[in-house]
Amino acid sequence: MNRKDFVRLAMGALCAVALPPAHAQAYPDKAIRFVVPWPAGGAADAVGRLVAQALTTQLGQAVYVENIAGAGGNIGTSQFVRAKPDGYTLYLATSSTNAASPHLYKRTGFEPVKDFTPVASVAAIPSILVVPAASPFKTPRDVIEAAKAKPGKLSYGSGGVGASAHLAGELFKSVAGIDVIHVPYKGSGPAISDVMAGQLSYMFDTGAVPYIRGGKVRALAVAADKRLPLFPEVPTFAELGIKGMQMNAWYGIAAPAGTPAPVVTRVNAAINSALASGELPKQLANIGAEVRTGTPAEFSRFWNAELKRYETLVKLTGATLD
The missing domain is CATH 3.40.190.10 (Periplasmic binding protein-like II)
Known part of the structure; x- marks a missing residue:
């Protein structure tokens, strides 16, 4: 191999290392499915549709809501976790399904931690x-x-x-x-x-x-x-004078386990940007929600802490497993 060929190969290798994966460069280049595991008409649906609208603006691609209801959110969630982890199927995580259900149901159809990639916190609404x-x-x-x-x-x-x-x-x-x-x-x-x-x-x-x-x-x-x-x-x-009555519902965005980090970072930046200004904070406040932002790692830590908190709450209330 002559010197010119060697230099050409070396430069090609460096470029291959330096360039981000093609999916990260192009993402998103088509519509994104946003699974809301609750029916239309409730708070989860309202939050989900506001988030989808905001992400559509931020990402430049249509983000459409798909309501898959039933079994406390478990039916839609069990379908979601089987989706391809490419960023084109996202999910509205909620305290009900993702923190409480694992302690209420003997079988949920999903693993509460390992089947998900936490992406971003969005909001919380008091009961x-x-x-x-x-x-x-x-x-x-x-x-x-x-x-x-x-x-x-x-x-x-x-x-x-x-x-x-x-x-x-x-x-x-x-x-x-x-x-x-x-x-x-x-x-x-x-x-x-x-x-x-x-x-x-x-x-x-x-x-x-x-x-x-x-x-x-x-x-x-x-x-x-x-x-x-x-x-x-x-x-x-x-x-x-009624002590101990504090309860809210929280909402966030998740992706299937194994979703590439650049895609997670892109979606996190998009929702945090939408939550920082513009219409989304006003729209959420208008339904009684408090905005919550943060990194994927922060959302992951919060999610895990909530799983433990809800385990205690479920035992305290005596809510039954179905």
Whole structure:
């Protein structure tokens, strides 16, 4: 081999090392599927659609939502984890499915850590105790007194076993020492509809903002450490002397395990940019959500800590495995 050929080969090798993989250079060059493992009409769906819209703008490619509901988010999630890890299938991770379900279900269809690549935190929404607009209950104490007067007669709804509304409801039962019936639905949308219709006594919901504003349900208390700016007149449980009632639902973006790091970095940068300014923070605030940002590593640490926290919470509430 002469000197010129040697130099040419050496330069080619250096370029091959220096250039990022083709998928990182081109990504994204087609539409991205965004799996939301909950039905339309609830808080998860609302957050998912806002995130998809923001990512569409940031990435320059269509990001479309696919709702795959059922079994507390487990059906859609078990399908998602089998997707090709190329960045063209993303997922809305939630506290219900990704922190609570592993402790509630004997079989979820996925491994809670190793089947995912954490990408980014997005937001958290505190649970609000709501009752039908025509309900005689004016405060959480009214609910507690009625439940103690007639054990097993009141009912509360949730978006399914393991949903944040379910755990909030079970926590309320534990804290208040009451016996009420849990009625699970395939998503919080159908559940809140039955609250509005008076078929359920109450519900803890993270997606109730439009129904409260529309006068279709009445908010009694917020399961948070401070009042919501949207409803400054609604007290926290702590203000009412009911201790231990703090519950929110968190949301983030995940990819299948094995997704290339450059793709994860690209999506993380896109969502953090959208959360830093523009319409997305306003839109999230408008549904009662608090923005959360960070690196993939920070989201991973948070996710793992939440798995441990929810294990304790599930044991405390006595929520059953289905």
